[in-house]
Amino acid sequence: MTDPYDRSDRFELLAACDAETLVAHADAVVEGGTEVRVLQAPTPQLVMQQVVEPVARQPFNLGEVLVTAAEVELDGEKGFAMRPGKAEKPALSGAVVDAAVEGDHPLAEEMVGSLSSAAAERDREQRERWGETRQTTVEFEEMEDHT
Amino acid sequence: MGYVAVEAGEDVIQRAEELFEKQRVDGESDQLSVEQVDDQFSRLTAQAMSEGGLYAPRLAAIAVKQAQGDTAEAAFLLRAYRSTLERWGSSRPVETAELFTTRRVSPAYKDVPGGQVLGATKDYTQRLLDFELTDDDGTDPTEEWDAEPEDPPQLRNVMEVLRDQGLVHNPETGSDEDQPGTPFDATREPITYPAPRAAVLQELARGETGAVTALGYSELRGYGQVHPTLGEVRTGDLPVRIEHPYTGDEVEVTRASVTETECVVPIYEKADDPQFSFGYGLVFGRNERKAIGMSILDAAIQLDGDAPAQDAEFVLDIVDGIDSFGFIEHLKLPHYVTFQSILDRIRSIRERTAAASSGDDAPVQEVSADD
Structure with missing residues (x-):
C-alpha cells in the first residue's frame, strides 16, 4: 500500500502524478503567501540506468534516462522531487508539494488526496494493461510431421 | 590527413x-x-x-x-x-526479472513458465500493405474486448530455468570482477581491449540498429559459429530507481520501455561438463531486431574467434551510429585543400615520369592513401 505521508512513497507518487495537478497545488501554496526558497533550481539531469544482466549477474550501463530534479525549503521544511523527462515546472511544483506535506501545510490534506488518486490511477493502468496483454497468451501446439 | x-x-x-x-x-x-x-x-x-x-x-x-x-x-x-547535461548519478542496478512484461515469447521452451504472451505483434500475420490506412479513422480494434484488469505477474526469466538445470555457463567477466558494483562506463572512459563485458554490452546497447543487425546476421551467414536459439524475447517497462537523498531508500522515478532477449548457443565451454554459452541483448524501446542482433554479437564476442563479428575491437569500433554516420557524412563537406594536394602530387609524378622517359632518371613516387 502506497502511503503519501511516507517520504519515499511520496517521491514515487510525485513522479507519477500528472503535472497539472502538481502545478496547481504548488501555485496554491505560493498564492497563499507561504515563502518558497529554491535550494536546487529544477534542471534536466541524467540518471545512468544500471541493469543486472541475468546470466553472469553483472551490472552494466544500459543508457541514460532524462530526469528533472528540484529541491525547495518551505517554512523551514525541505522538499525534493524528481520528474521523468525535461519537466522543470512540474519538478519544482513536486518539491513544493513534498515540503508542504512533510511540514503539514494547511493544504497538505488536499495534496495527499491527489497523490492517493495518482497511486490508484497508476495501479489501475497497470492492471488494465496486463489484462489486455494476457488476452494474447497462447499455447503453441507442435504439428504432426507429414513429411 | x-x-x-x-x-x-x-x-x-x-x-x-x-x-x-x-x-x-x-x-x-x-x-x-x-x-x-x-x-x-x-x-x-x-x-x-x-x-x-x-x-x-x-x-x-x-x-x-x-x-x-x-x-x-x-x-x-x-x-x-x-552532452550538455550533468549527471545526477547512477540508478540502483535493477534485475530484469522486475520487468513489467507486455510481451514474452520463448522460441526455446514451448511450455515456458508463465506462458507464451504474444503481446502487441504482427509476427504471426501476413505483412501486406494496408490500403485502408489511407482512410484511417482511429478506431481501436480492441474496443470490444472483454479484458478484466488483473495484477501483473513477474514472469520467470528463461535463464533461471536453465540455471536451475545447471546448463548456463557463466563467462569470464574480466575487469568487472575487479570493481564489483561499478560497471565500466563507455560514456566516460575510452574502451581498451580486451574490453570488459560491461563495456561490450553498453556499446552494443547503443549501437546502430542496422549495424547490429548486419553484424549479427554475418554470424548466421557462415562468417562465424553462433547460430543461437532464443531463450526468450521480452518487451516491457523496467523501473528506474535511485537512492532518495533524504531517506536513503530505493525509490522509483520512472519506467523505461525496453526489449530484452537471451540467446542460447550450443557451444560447449567445458568438455567434461557441457554447458551452454549465451548472449544477452537489452535495448531501450521496442526494437526486437536490434536486441536479437545484440545477443548474437555478445555471444560471438565471447568466443573471441577469427570471424569479423567475434572481434570485439572491430565490432565496437564500427557499431556506433553516431561515430559511423559522422565519419561517413563528413566526406561530403569541403575537402578542397586535401584534394588539391592530391592533384598536385599526381601532376608532379606525371611530370617526373615524363622527364624520366625522356632521359632524366629521377625516381618516381607513388601516391599513397596517407596523402
Whole structure:
C-alpha cells in the first residue's frame, strides 16, 4: 500500500502524478503567501540506468534516462522531487508539494488526496494493461510431421 | 590527413537550412505534432533513444520531427543534447526479472513458465500493405474486448530455468570482477581491449540498429559459429530507481520501455561438463531486431574467434551510429585543400615520369592513401 505521508512513497507518487495537478497545488501554496526558497533550481539531469544482466549477474550501463530534479525549503521544511523527462515546472511544483506535506501545510490534506488518486490511477493502468496483454497468451501446439 | 577551414556566406547557409525546413512544412497536410510522433511512431522514437543512449520519449519525438524521420540524425540530436547535461548519478542496478512484461515469447521452451504472451505483434500475420490506412479513422480494434484488469505477474526469466538445470555457463567477466558494483562506463572512459563485458554490452546497447543487425546476421551467414536459439524475447517497462537523498531508500522515478532477449548457443565451454554459452541483448524501446542482433554479437564476442563479428575491437569500433554516420557524412563537406594536394602530387609524378622517359632518371613516387 502506497502511503503519501511516507517520504519515499511520496517521491514515487510525485513522479507519477500528472503535472497539472502538481502545478496547481504548488501555485496554491505560493498564492497563499507561504515563502518558497529554491535550494536546487529544477534542471534536466541524467540518471545512468544500471541493469543486472541475468546470466553472469553483472551490472552494466544500459543508457541514460532524462530526469528533472528540484529541491525547495518551505517554512523551514525541505522538499525534493524528481520528474521523468525535461519537466522543470512540474519538478519544482513536486518539491513544493513534498515540503508542504512533510511540514503539514494547511493544504497538505488536499495534496495527499491527489497523490492517493495518482497511486490508484497508476495501479489501475497497470492492471488494465496486463489484462489486455494476457488476452494474447497462447499455447503453441507442435504439428504432426507429414513429411 | 589535415583539415583546412573554409568559409561561405552565412546568409546562403541560412537559406539552405530554411529550404530544408520548408520540406517539412511544404505539403498540403496539417503539421505533425510532437504528440503524434510520440504516440504513433514509437518505433522511430525508440530507435533514436536506443542509438542516442538517452531515454527521453518526448525529446526523441522532437528529434524525429526535427530530423524529418532520419533516425541517425535524431539519435545524434539526442546525444548532443545529452552532452550538455550533468549527471545526477547512477540508478540502483535493477534485475530484469522486475520487468513489467507486455510481451514474452520463448522460441526455446514451448511450455515456458508463465506462458507464451504474444503481446502487441504482427509476427504471426501476413505483412501486406494496408490500403485502408489511407482512410484511417482511429478506431481501436480492441474496443470490444472483454479484458478484466488483473495484477501483473513477474514472469520467470528463461535463464533461471536453465540455471536451475545447471546448463548456463557463466563467462569470464574480466575487469568487472575487479570493481564489483561499478560497471565500466563507455560514456566516460575510452574502451581498451580486451574490453570488459560491461563495456561490450553498453556499446552494443547503443549501437546502430542496422549495424547490429548486419553484424549479427554475418554470424548466421557462415562468417562465424553462433547460430543461437532464443531463450526468450521480452518487451516491457523496467523501473528506474535511485537512492532518495533524504531517506536513503530505493525509490522509483520512472519506467523505461525496453526489449530484452537471451540467446542460447550450443557451444560447449567445458568438455567434461557441457554447458551452454549465451548472449544477452537489452535495448531501450521496442526494437526486437536490434536486441536479437545484440545477443548474437555478445555471444560471438565471447568466443573471441577469427570471424569479423567475434572481434570485439572491430565490432565496437564500427557499431556506433553516431561515430559511423559522422565519419561517413563528413566526406561530403569541403575537402578542397586535401584534394588539391592530391592533384598536385599526381601532376608532379606525371611530370617526373615524363622527364624520366625522356632521359632524366629521377625516381618516381607513388601516391599513397596517407596523402
